Amino acid sequence: MSDATLPKPTAPALQKKRGRILGNPGLVVAALVLGLITLMAVFAPLIAPHDPYVQVLDDRLIPPAFVDAEMSDPRYLLGTDNLGRDYLSRLIYGARISLLIGLLTVLVSGVIGTTLGVAAGYFGGRVDTVVSFLITTRLSLPVVMVALAVVAVAGGSLRVVVLVLGLLLWDRFAVVMRSATMQLRNLEYVAAARSVGCSTPRILLGEILPNLVSALVVVASYEMAQAILLEAALSFLGLGVQPPLPSWGLMVAEAKEVMLFDPWVILLPGLAICILVLAINMLGDGIRDATAPEGRS
Amino acid sequence: MSGEARPILELRNVVKRYSVGRGLFARKRALMAVGGVSLAVQRRQVLGLVGESGCGKSTLAKMVLGLEVPTEGEVLIDGRPIASLGRLERARLVQPVFQDPYSSLNPRKTVASIVGLPLSVHGEGSAAERQGRVEEMLRLVGLAPRHAAAYPSQLSGGQRQRVAIARALILKPQLLICDEPTSALDVSVQAQILNLLMDLQSRLGLTCLFISHNLAVVQMLATRVAVMYLGRVVEEGPTAEVMVHAQHPYSRGLLASVLTPDPSLGLPETGLGSVFPDPLDPPPGCAFHPRCPLAFDRCGVEAPLLLAHRGNARAACHAAERQAMAAA
Numbered sequence: 001m002s003d004a005t006l007p008k009p010t011a012p013a014l015q016k017k018r019g020r021i022l023g024n025p026g027l028v029v030a031a032l033v034l035g036l037i038t039l040m041a042v043f044a045p046l047i048a049p050h051d052p053y054v055q056v057l058d059d060r061l062i063p064p065a066f067v068d069a070e071m072s073d074p075r076y077l078l079g080t081d082n083l084g085r086d087y088l089s090r091l092i093y094g095a096r097i098s099l100l101i102g103l104l105t106v107l108v109s110g111v112i113g114t115t116l117g118v119a120a121g122y123f124g125g126r127v128d129t130v131v132s133f134l135i136t137t138r139l140s141l142p143v144v145m146v147a148l149a150v151v152a153v154a155g156g157s158l159r160v161v162v163l164v165l166g167l168l169l170w171d172r173f174a175v176v177m178r179s180a181t182m183q184l185r186n187l188e189y190v191a192a193a194r195s196v197g198c199s200t201p202r203i204l205l206g207e208i209l210p211n212l213v214s215a216l217v218v219v220a221s222y223e224m225a226q227a228i229l230l231e232a233a234l235s236f237l238g239l240g241v242q243p244p245l246p247s248w249g250l251m252v253a254e255a256k257e258v259m260l261f262d263p264w265v266i267l268l269p270g271l272a273i274c275i276l277v278l279a280i281n282m283l284g285d286g287i288r289d290a291t292a293p294e295g296r297s
Numbered sequence: 298m299s300g301e302a303r304p305i306l307e308l309r310n311v312v313k314r315y316s317v318g319r320g321l322f323a324r325k326r327a328l329m330a331v332g333g334v335s336l337a338v339q340r341r342q343v344l345g346l347v348g349e350s351g352c353g354k355s356t357l358a359k360m361v362l363g364l365e366v367p368t369e370g371e372v373l374i375d376g377r378p379i380a381s382l383g384r385l386e387r388a389r390l391v392q393p394v395f396q397d398p399y400s401s402l403n404p405r406k407t408v409a410s411i412v413g414l415p416l417s418v419h420g421e422g423s424a425a426e427r428q429g430r431v432e433e434m435l436r437l438v439g440l441a442p443r444h445a446a447a448y449p450s451q452l453s454g455g456q457r458q459r460v461a462i463a464r465a466l467i468l469k470p471q472l473l474i475c476d477e478p479t480s481a482l483d484v485s486v487q488a489q490i491l492n493l494l495m496d497l498q499s500r501l502g503l504t505c506l507f508i509s510h511n512l513a514v515v516q517m518l519a520t521r522v523a524v525m526y527l528g529r530v531v532e533e534g535p536t537a538e539v540m541v542h543a544q545h546p547y548s549r550g551l552l553a554s555v556l557t558p559d560p561s562l563g564l565p566e567t568g569l570g571s572v573f574p575d576p577l578d579p580p581p582g583c584a585f586h587p588r589c590p591l592a593f594d595r596c597g598v599e600a601p602l603l604l605a606h607r608g609n610a611r612a613a614c615h616a617a618e619r620q621a622m623a624a625a
Contacts, residue, residue: 187400187401188395188396188397188400188401189400189401189402189403191359191362191364191393191395191401192393192395192401192461192464193403193414194364194384195362195363195364195388195391195392195393196388196392196414196415196418196464196468197384197385197387197388197389197415197418197419198384198414198418199384202418206414207403210403210405210406211403211404211405213405
């Protein structure tokens with residue numbers, strides 16, 4: 001009475017998992033880039049060569065060495081902006097704002113969206129009708145317009161931006177979690193958990209949620225990228241984070257006055273946003289591929 | 298069925314209707330999934346429930362597990378109506394083994410936590426005691442202790458079904474509901490799982506409701522057999538009697554439908570045709586009469602009752618009744 005195939009011991013299984021992570025170059029590169037940006041953000045005061053707020057009006061718009069070697073100044077590795085602030089330091093501090101906004105927004109919207117979506121998918125019926133109505137209502141609101149209106153009334157600050165984006169970006173969480181939960185609800189292990197006597201919260205937390213994690217990671221990464229972009233857009237329009245905070249979006253906005261003569265001023269923060277968003281999306285996709293249980297054999 | 302002890306499971310005229318929508322403007326219609334089933338399973342018995350797909354077998358199982366509430370009638374477990382039991386109490390009495398071991402185990406959990414879940418839900422013992430009982434249970438169902446750390450995706454279908462059986466038995470339930478526990482497995486593995494179930498049944502003295510559409514499997518395991526057609530029990534009795542002298546023409550058709558491994562024999566001739574009636578619009582009288590080779594005028598008018606015509610088996614068939622009367 002013994003089956004022919006037995007599972008491999010744990011060590012090779014772990015090795016295989018490591019192989020799946022390292023065998024995905026996109027995931028590795030994204031993780032490295034994101035790790036670097038996070039370290040930069042956390043240790044900004046230690047890394048930044050200058051105070052990002054100090055204006056040296058004599059040193060305005062000094063180009064970095066790779067733009068103009070003659071005009072460049074070794075004290076300012078990436079040059080200075082049009083108020084004479086060190087650009088590298090501002091970029092480093094800007095990472096703090098982008099990551100903070102991204103993480104907090106995803107936290108707020110993820111909690112709202114996942115709760116609504118899982119409830120709708122698991123209970124169905126009236127709950128589902130109400131949640132679906134909320135989702136449709138939310139989807140009919142143009143995010144940027146509402147965000148602009150609210151920020152214009154409430155005033156732009158980091159807290160307001162996080163709250164507005166968090167309360168607006170939960171729809172994708174809700175839609176994805178709802179349909180994923182509906183599929184899981186009918187699986188036999190949920191019926192088995194109910195037969196065993198599990199309470200509803202225990203089924204939701206113990207059986208449903210762990211199986212939503214890979215979908216959750218992907219949506220969260222997408223929404224984080226989205227929130228960072230929206231913050232940049234709002235700040236660019238002057239309605240997000242207020243100067244002199246070094247938000248990358250705000251830096252793009254400030255640089256647009258001089259972009260005809262000094263395009264690198266607008267290029268650097270734009271590039272920073274682009275790299276960060278790309279890394280987050282690639283990381284999300286990579287984690288999903290590496291953790292999906294279907295491929296874990 | 299007289300003078301016996303209180304049955305572990307008793308169904309009293311259980312009915313389950315589903316309301317089926319047919320689009321936005323059409324009226325909803327009632328689908329009778331189970332139409333008045335009365336059955337009893339005695340302690341240490343195995344009742345085999347057979348019938349083709351869609352006849353209400355699984356709905357019946359869900360009602361016994363408390364996952365569905367009957368529209369009418371009562372499900373009694375150990376003499377107590379299931380509606381009056383709390384979820385923990387119910388779980389101690391009845392446990393299921395489902396059909397598909399690929400969807401009945403949470404892919405994110407290890408075998409140990411799947412098998413140990415019932416114990417932790419019921420707050421039994423310390424963590425160490427629970428671990429001990431899980432290991433003991435795994436040994437009982439023929440798994441090695443090292444399987445405890447494995448995830449379901451690292452196991453074969455047969456091993457997964459062993460895990461599902463271990464989970465069902467760890468609370469020592471009074472009644473085990475097996476809903477086609479072998480039909481998703483390879484034929485060679487089916488035999489292993491059936492041997493395991495038979496072994497456990499005799500060792501632990503399990504009472505079992507065994508649902509299957511495989512008659513050979515039922516013959517091997519069951520002490521009694523109930524044949525279902527379109528939500529009703531059409532024949533019920535001791536396995537040997539039903540298998541050898543089936544009274545209902547549908548049971549005979551089912552017995553004739555057993556596939557043979559020799560492909561040159563082709564599909565067996567059951568004499569039933571292949572049309573399953575629309576459960577939304579069941580035929581009047583005996584639901585089986587449009588397919589029945591023995592049908593006569595009374596069958597299209599009056600629904601037959603489940604009565605004993607011969608021996609210890611009961612059948613719901615006018616033709617069987619007429620035959621029995623002619624013989625008497």
